[in-house]
Amino acid sequence: MRKLVTFLQVTLDGHFAGANGDIGWAHKETKDAEWSAFMADNATAGGQLLFGRLTYEMMASFWPTPLAIERDPIVAERMNSLPKVVFSRTLDKASWDNTKLVKGDPAAAVRKMKQEPGKQMAILGSGSIVSQLAQEGLIDEYQLVVNPVVLGKGRTVFDGIKEKLTLKPTRTRTFSNGNVLLCYEPVT
Secondary structure, eight states, rough: OOEEEEEEEEESHHHHHHHOOOOGGGSSSSSSHHHHHHHHHHHTOEHHHHHEHHHHHHHHHHHTTHHHHHHHHHHHHHHHHHHHEEESSSSSSOTTTTTEOSSSSSHHHHHHHHHHSSOOOEESHHHHHHHHHHTTTOEEEEEEEEEEEESSSSTTTTTTTTEEEEEEEEEEOOTTSSSSEEEEOOOO
């Protein structure tokens, strides 16, 4: 069975996006070679990328551009070449290379995808999709990067969770830019 991992950056007060959807706080101006190498390693891991509509539109508007290719050629190449799925009830088409549009129930689609052969799948951002799939017990690993930023208000990762979700820590890593990677798996 294919594994589903979610990778999200959150603020110290638990928001993955500001009240207006802003995620600029996650893109530090300070250069950190260790953080850059970690992000590049994650991007070259392969597999299939899953997105909700908002994250998909944001990613599709940046990664295929000359600016993205100039700033981060390794990540841009992987983001553009990996197979992608976007879950949306409102999009009519997905024009980013190697992207499949799924208009139906994300949980049903992911259950089916997990049974198919292939490498792991990763949800990048897409808090509403994370929340839906977490409630259904479909996420195998949560990778949360806590940024040393406090927004005071915004959207939390687990908005909409109706039942307690118990997780066990599997690893942590602290970066010199202040980010802390926290990894968890569901308690079964």
